[in-house]
Each structure stands twice: as structure tokens, then as C-alpha cells.
Amino acid sequence: MLNFLLKRLLAIIPVLLGITLLLFFMLRMLPGDPAQVLAGQMASPADVEIIRVQMGLDKPVYIQYASFLNRLVHLDLGVSARTQNPVIEEIWAKLPNTVLLALCAITLACAFGIPAGVIAAVRPYSWVDYLVTIASLFGISMPVFWLGIMLMIVFSITLQWLPAGGIGTWKHLVLPSVTLAAFVVAFIARMTRSCMLEVLSQDYVTTARSKGLKEKAIIIKHALKNALIPIITVVGLQFGLLLGGAVLTETVFAWPGLGRLIVDSILARDYAMIQGSILIFGLLYTLVNLVVDLTYAFVDPRIRYE
Amino acid sequence: MRKKASSKHFKQFFICIAIIIMAVFLLAPVSSAAQIKELKIGIGVDADTLNPQEQTTTLFQNICDLVYDNLYFQDPDGTLHPRLLAKHEVSEDGLTWIMHLQKNVQFSDGTAFNADVLKQTWDRILDPKMRVPLRFAVSMVKECVKIDDYTVQLNLKYAFSPLNATMSMALVSPISSAALTKYGEDVRQHPVGAGPYVLSEWVKGDRIVLTRNEKYWGKAPTVDKIIFKIVPEATTREAMLRTGEIDICYKPLPSNVADLQAQKNIIVEMPLDTRTIFMGLNCQKGVTMDKKVRQAFNYAIDKKAIVDRILFNTAQPMDGPVSPKIFGYVKMDHQYDYNPGKAKQLLKEANFDFSKTINMRTPNGRYLFDKQVSEVVQAYLQAIGVKVELRTYDWPTYVAGLLKPIEKSELEVFLLGWGPLFLDADMALYGQFTTEVNPPKGLGSSFYSNPVYDEIMKASRKELDTNKRFALLKQASEIVWDDCPWIWLHVEKFVLAYSSKIKNLVVTPTEKFYPTYITME
Numbered sequence: 001m002l003n004f005l006l007k008r009l010l011a012i013i014p015v016l017l018g019i020t021l022l023l024f025f026m027l028r029m030l031p032g033d034p035a036q037v038l039a040g041q042m043a044s045p046a047d048v049e050i051i052r053v054q055m056g057l058d059k060p061v062y063i064q065y066a067s068f069l070n071r072l073v074h075l076d077l078g079v080s081a082r083t084q085n086p087v088i089e090e091i092w093a094k095l096p097n098t099v100l101l102a103l104c105a106i107t108l109a110c111a112f113g114i115p116a117g118v119i120a121a122v123r124p125y126s127w128v129d130y131l132v133t134i135a136s137l138f139g140i141s142m143p144v145f146w147l148g149i150m151l152m153i154v155f156s157i158t159l160q161w162l163p164a165g166g167i168g169t170w171k172h173l174v175l176p177s178v179t180l181a182a183f184v185v186a187f188i189a190r191m192t193r194s195c196m197l198e199v200l201s202q203d204y205v206t207t208a209r210s211k212g213l214k215e216k217a218i219i220i221k222h223a224l225k226n227a228l229i230p231i232i233t234v235v236g237l238q239f240g241l242l243l244g245g246a247v248l249t250e251t252v253f254a255w256p257g258l259g260r261l262i263v264d265s266i267l268a269r270d271y272a273m274i275q276g277s278i279l280i281f282g283l284l285y286t287l288v289n290l291v292v293d294l295t296y297a298f299v300d301p302r303i304r305y306e
Numbered sequence: 307m308r309k310k311a312s313s314k315h316f317k318q319f320f321i322c323i324a325i326i327i328m329a330v331f332l333l334a335p336v337s338s339a340a341q342i343k344e345l346k347i348g349i350g351v352d353a354d355t356l357n358p359q360e361q362t363t364t365l366f367q368n369i370c371d372l373v374y375d376n377l378y379f380q381d382p383d384g385t386l387h388p389r390l391l392a393k394h395e396v397s398e399d400g401l402t403w404i405m406h407l408q409k410n411v412q413f414s415d416g417t418a419f420n421a422d423v424l425k426q427t428w429d430r431i432l433d434p435k436m437r438v439p440l441r442f443a444v445s446m447v448k449e450c451v452k453i454d455d456y457t458v459q460l461n462l463k464y465a466f467s468p469l470n471a472t473m474s475m476a477l478v479s480p481i482s483s484a485a486l487t488k489y490g491e492d493v494r495q496h497p498v499g500a501g502p503y504v505l506s507e508w509v510k511g512d513r514i515v516l517t518r519n520e521k522y523w524g525k526a527p528t529v530d531k532i533i534f535k536i537v538p539e540a541t542t543r544e545a546m547l548r549t550g551e552i553d554i555c556y557k558p559l560p561s562n563v564a565d566l567q568a569q570k571n572i573i574v575e576m577p578l579d580t581r582t583i584f585m586g587l588n589c590q591k592g593v594t595m596d597k598k599v600r601q602a603f604n605y606a607i608d609k610k611a612i613v614d615r616i617l618f619n620t621a622q623p624m625d626g627p628v629s630p631k632i633f634g635y636v637k638m639d640h641q642y643d644y645n646p647g648k649a650k651q652l653l654k655e656a657n658f659d660f661s662k663t664i665n666m667r668t669p670n671g672r673y674l675f676d677k678q679v680s681e682v683v684q685a686y687l688q689a690i691g692v693k694v695e696l697r698t699y700d701w702p703t704y705v706a707g708l709l710k711p712i713e714k715s716e717l718e719v720f721l722l723g724w725g726p727l728f729l730d731a732d733m734a735l736y737g738q739f740t741t742e743v744n745p746p747k748g749l750g751s752s753f754y755s756n757p758v759y760d761e762i763m764k765a766s767r768k769e770l771d772t773n774k775r776f777a778l779l780k781q782a783s784e785i786v787w788d789d790c791p792w793i794w795l796h797v798e799k800f801v802l803a804y805s806s807k808i809k810n811l812v813v814t815p816t817e818k819f820y821p822t823y824i825t826m827e
Contacts, residue, residue: 043441047439157548167512254536267701
């Protein structure tokens with residue numbers, strides 16, 4: 001197990017290197033001059049040039065990459081061109097918010113999605129099943145920003161129960177979590193339903209029934225546990241995506257998170273910031289995947305990592 | 307015995323209290339205690355730097371103004387008021403400006419404001435190693451010399467009469483010299499100025515908090531604490547204004563202005579801005595080299611319809627080459643009113659080749675409904691038989707395209723906005739239409755070049771007499787208006803929505819607002 005863990009952790013390094021390489025050169029292929037963006041529309045070419053030199057953008061790309069890697073080895077992600085602050089500081093300020101929101105959303109999604117999927121599978125083609133199917137169709141099809149604004153109109157403006165945006169108290173967390181969870185809940189419910197249906201038609205479930213086991217025990221202990229592997233995979237992937245892809249929700253609810261930071265940095269061509277935040281996002285994503293893989297072993301004892 | 311003693315004690319106590327209460331009442335008007343504890347303002351983005359010399363975004367220059375104060379303050383009518391500068395004198399040749407500093411001013415950290423600090427500020431601005439993106443605005447200044455503790459002299463490379471208005475820019479606001487020593491360039495995160503407010507908290511991506519500067523030399527502000535809350539989505543800002551989570555909403559969506567105006571507890575203020583939005587026409591390449599074609603394009607577009615239907619009246623059609631809010635503006639006698647018939651006739655006179663497809667470019671999301679405006683212009687041009695292909699770019703890519711020199715330029719028709727940073731026509735008329743600013747040296751991307759026009763604009767910079775200068779600017783305006791290097795579209799309005807409890811909010815045409823002395827019901 002420990003061996004496996006070590007191997008997987010070491011494997012992260014080439015993945016991240018690959019990310020930096022692709023990202024670094026792709027960014028520099030984008031048209032648009034970061035120095036010009038920074039200097040503003042009215043700046044004189046001479047002043048733009050000064051900024052370009054200050055940012056080290058006058059040097060050849062491979063030299064820029066080498067110095068980037070050199071700094072990376074020393075755990076230095078560089079300085080944001082826009083704010084002149086260390087990239088790591090800027091990310092560190094936003095990361096807890098992102099993780100908090102993603103955790104809340106995924107918890108909500110599991111808490112509602114899995115039971116909904118199980119109930120739908122236990123009574124297939126009943127009204128409950130149709131309800132879950134229709135609701136998840138809605139959840140998947142609704143654009144996040146639309147749902148967010150609708151929730152805001154109802155709960156903030158009309159009922160005045162919850163704040164419309166910002167961070168601070170648990171109340172601020174409700175609307176963005178629900179908005180984010182809506183899509184994931186639907187996804188998980190559908191996944192759970194189809195996995196459960198498959199498992200419930202297996203022979204061992206019939207055997208369990210004929211043994212006279214209680215239906216509840218059959219569903220939870222025998223069926224759900226076996227259906228869990230693909231569900232965990234989906235939850236893991238979705239959680240990974242939530243960590244970096246909650247841009248729209250973050251924007252609608254003025255939630256200062258990583259997604260928004262990445263988009264703003266791209267628009268400003270803030271190379272160091274984009275590289276840093278995508279790298280951190282990549283790191284988190286691979287770590288989440290590792291955790292997912294490890295969870296398999298707990299759920300299914302047949303899976304062992306040697 | 308005991309009772310007597312205690313009653314005497316009480317008497318003394320009450321007298322003390324009475325004296326304290328009286329003192330508070332008597333002193334109150336003098337110290338002018340703030341009536342408003344907190345003001346929350348919803349804005350779209352977080353600041354990058356609060357170093358006024360580095361800042362290029364109007365909103366953060368606005369915040370810098372609150373923290374650093376200005377040398378001069380230009381009010382919404384364009385009048386200059388003394389602030390950190392008491393007054394100035396100009397030599398006859400216009401090359402020497404003597405600046406007299408306000409006395410008894412100190413920065414919020416206690417450092418005295420004097421000629422040394424102001425000289426240091428100018429040295430930093432003029433130092434080519436420093437990052438000063440707007441340096442072009444003071445490129446006429448050669449050096450700053452200290453005369454005595456409260457007087458400095460600016461020596462100019464060439465005469466520049468609107469230098470007094472230039473002094474209202476945040477660009478020239480001084481930073482405490484002690485703070486510069488303490489923080490170095492990190493001062494951008496730790497601003498220390500002589501303004502009515504001090505930065506007390508800055509939570510990146512969430513809020514910027516200013517509190518009253520107790521050492522402020524001028525009239526004490528009425529608001530104790532100003533919180534700039536970062537809310538990227540305009541719709542969310544509006545929602546927060548309606549729920550009372552914020553008191554002022556910066557730039558709500560034009561499409562929602564009517565709805566906000568209908569709310570009883572919300573005021574929408576939208577003064578005309580200095581920023582003009584236009585379609586640049588390449589004067590040195592392609593079909594738009596012909597003046598008749600450029601004029602035809604101006605007749606072909608119904609600018610009023612664009613303002614009404616696309617921009618929800620948060621703009622006004624241009625009727626001169628600059629915004630009506632700035633010095634030097636004159637409404638032109640001849641107007642290019644919508645007249646497709648005349649446009650077609652002019653194109654015929656110019657032997658226009660209708661088989662050619664014109665390339666039109668637009669940024670997306672930089673200006674209010676920029677892409678939609680471009681689409682409508684495209685439709686109007688197609689309506690008179692001109693084939694137009696429209697391409698959309700994100701801002702960094704777009705600017706890179708604007709700055710190419712004429713040999714490499716692919717520009718034909720392109721949408722752009724230009725907003726002078728103070729209320730004077732120089733930055734518009736000089737900064738867009740003189741040969742000097744043709745790319746790559748400047749952003750006069752229409753490549754307009756007219757020696758007569760250049761001469762008049764140069765003369766206007768030397769002219770210190772206001773009336774004579776106005777006449778020159780008028781003359782220049784008439785020339786460029788006739789030559790049409792642009793399709794003259796519209797002047798934007800600066801939209802600010804706020805709680806109707808707020809009174810006396812100062813809102814300027816340069817897209818700034820000052821809550822310093824507001825009152826609240």
C-alpha cells in the first residue's frame with residue numbers, strides 16, 4: 001500500500017511537468033501582449049517596453065521556461081504581473097474559499113443524489129422514478145448562471161432570507177452551494193440509478209432475497225456497496241472539476257475563489273498567475289484522483305494495491 | 307453621615323457628567339463627528355495596485371483619490387479647486403510652472419507634506435525605470451526643482467497649457483516618503499497618502515476597506531468607513547443594492563437601468579461621460595482612404611437608433627469630435643444625420659467598389675455592448691450595399707492589432723473607445739488625431755494625418771489664454787469632423803445606482819464618484 005502511494009505520488013511530478021510545458025508554450029502562442037494590457041490603452045510604446053523588460057518578456061521563451069522551472073524547484077511560483085504579489089499568496093488567499101464551496105456542494109450532491117438514485121432504482125418506472133429522472137434532467141440542463149440568478153431573485157430579493165453575494169457567514173454559502181450542487185446531484189442520481197438497477201438484477205441479490213434477508217439490508221449492504229465504485233469515480237471527478245471549474249457560480253455570487261482568479265488572469269494575460277493557478281489546480285485534481293483510487297480499496301476489499 | 311457623603315458624591319458625579327455632556331455638545335460641531343458609520347459600495351473587480359503612479363483603471367484611481375487626495379480637484383463642471391496645491395503661476399513662454407504647496411498638510415502616517423515629497427513624486431514619475439503607464443500624460447515635464455519648503459518649479463520641454471488640469475490626475479498624487487522608505491515598491495499594497503481616508507483592510511478578491519483619516523488636513527469626511535465590495539456580476543450587484551447589502555452599485559447593466567429607476571428607494575445617476583465610442587476608419591489604407599467614403603459611412607448609420615435600442619439611452623450620439631463635458635467641445639454646425647440616400651450617392655461619387663468585402667473588428671465586453679453596436683453598424687453598412695465581415699477579439703489580442711504600424715496594419719473599420727482622463731479636449735484631439743500618435747507611437751489607429759490640423763493642435767498647447775485656446779480647439783474640431791477619420795458614434799454615460807437615502811454624492815464625468823461628504827437620511 002505504502003509502495004503504491006509513493007509510486008503514485010512520484011507519478012504526479014511528470015504529470016505536472018507536462019502541464020507546465022503545455023501551458024507555458026500555449027500561453028505564449030496566444031496573441032496579445034501582457035505588458036500592453038498592464039500598461040493600459042493610452043500608454044506610450046516606450047513605457048510599455050519598460051514594463052515588458054521588467055516582466056522578463058523580452059527574453060527568448062525557452063530561457064523564460066528554464067527560469068520558471070528553476071523557480072518552481074524552489075517552490076516559487078513567481079510574481080503576478082497584475083498585482084506584483086507572489087502568486088502563491090494570491091492563490092492561498094482564494095484556495096480555502098474554493099475548497100469550502102466545493103466540499104459543501106459535493107456533500108449536498110451526495111446527500112441528495114445517492115438516496116434519490118437508490119429510491120428510483122428500487123421502484124423503477126414508478127412515479128418516484130419519473131420524478132427523479134425529470135428532476136435530474138432539469139438539473140443537468142439548467143445553466144448554472146440562470147439557476148443562480150433565479151435562486152437569488154427568490155431567496156434574496158423577494159424573500160430576503162439569504163444574502164445575494166459575498167462571503168462571511170454560513171448564509172453566504174447556501175445559494176452558491178445549492179447552485180453548484182444542482183448539476184452534480186442530477187449527475188450522481190442518474191449514475192446511482194443505473195448502477196443500482198444493474199446490481200439489483202444480479203443473481204446474488206436474488207439469492208439474498210431468497211435467503212429471506214430484509215429488503216433494506218439487501219439494498220444498502222449488498223446492492224449499494226457493490227454499485228458504489230462507479231459512483232465514487234463520478235463523485236471524485238466532479239469534485240475535481242468543482243475545484244477549478246466553478247467560475248460561473250463564483251462570478252454570480254461574488255465568491256472569491258480560484259476559478260474566477262484563473263479567468264481574470266487569462267483576460268489580463270497574467271502569465272505567472274495562470275501558470276501558478278493551473279498548476280495548483282492540476283495538483284489538486286491528481287490528488288483527488290489518488291484519494292478516489294484509495295477509496296476503492298476500502299469499498300471493495302478485492303481491490304488491493306501492492 | 308454616610309448618606310450625606312454619598313449624596314455629595316452623587317452631586318459631584320452628576321456635575322462631572324453634565325460637564326462632559328456639555329463639552330461633547332460644544333465640541334461636536336468643531337470635530338464634526340461623522341454621522342455615517344459605514345457605506346458599502348459594490349464594484350466589479352479587485353484593485354491590482356493602489357500606487358497612484360501605477361494605476362490605469364479609473365475606479366482605482368478613484369480609490370487612490372480618497373487615500374492620497376489630489377493636487378487639484380476638478381469638479382464635475384471642470385472647475386479646478388486647490389487641494390494639496392494652493393496655487394500655481396506660469397511663465398510667459400509657458401515653460402516654467404511654479405507650484406505653491408498647501409501648508410500644514412501631513413500624510414496619514416504623520417509624515418509632513420512638503421516640497422521634498424512632491425519633488426520625490428515627480429522624480430519617481432519621470433524616472434524611466436519606474437512603472438508609470440500613464441507617463442505620456444506628463445511627458446512635457448522635464449524636471450521638478452525645489453524652490454523652498456513649500457514651492458517647487460516644473461520645467462517643461464514644450465509648452466502645455468492644460469497642465470493645470472493634468473494636476474487633477476491621481477497620476478501625480480504624492481505618496482508618503484516614509485512609507486516609500488518602509489515598504490519600497492510594495493507601497494502599492496500599503497498605500498499611505500494625505501487623503502481623507504486610509505486603507506484599513508484589503509481582502510483580495512473580496513473587499514477593500516477605507517476608514518476616515520483622523521489626521522486629514524481638510525474638512526472631516528462624513529462617512530467613517532467605506533467598504534468596496536467586489537461583486538463581479540452586475541446583476542448580483544443590483545440584487546445586493548435592492549436587498550440593502552450594498553448602498554452604491556457601480557455600473558449596473560444598461561438594460562436594467564429603467565427597472566432600477568422605477569424603484570422608489572433607488573436613485574440612478576448617469577452623467578455624460580468623457581468617453582466617446584467610435585468606429586475608426588483607416589485613413590491611409592484601403593477603401594476608407596477616400597474622405598467621401600468615410601463621410602458616406604457616417605450618413606449610413608442611425609446613431610440615435612443605436613443609442614435608443616442597443617444602449618437603453620445610457621449614451622448620447624456624438625455631435626462633435628469630443629464629449630460635451632470637456633473644455634474645447636463645440637457642437638458642430640453640420641451634423642451627419644441618418645441619410646442612407648446621401649450615403650449611397652457619396653459612395654457613387656467616390657466610385658466605390660461594392661464587390662469588395664470590408665473587414666470590421668470589434669472587442670467583446672470592453673465597452674458597453676461593444677459587439678452588439680458593431681453588429682448594428684455592420685447591418686447599416688450592408689443596407690447601403692457595402693459588404694462587411696465582422697470579427698470579434700478579446701481585448702489583449704485586439705490591442706495588439708491596433709498598434710501595428712501602417713505597413714503591417716490590417717485595420718479597415720474598428721470599434722474603439724477613448725476617454726480623456728480630465729475635462730480637457732487635448733487628450734482627445736491631440737491624443738487621437740495628430741500625426742504624432744499614429745501607431746506604433748500611439749493609439750491613433752485611424753492613421754489620420756493632416757499637417758494643418760497638427761499645427762493648430764500644437765499652437766493650442768502653447769496658448770495660455772483660455773478664449774484663444776478654445777478658438778483653436780474649435781477650429782481643429784471642425785477640420786477633423788469634416789474629414790471623418792471615425793464614424794462618430796456616441797458618448798457613454800457613467801451609470802451609478804444608489805440608495806435614495808444618500809444625498810450629496812459627487813459624481814463626475816470622468817467616471818469617478820466621491821462619497822466623502824455625503825449625508826444620509
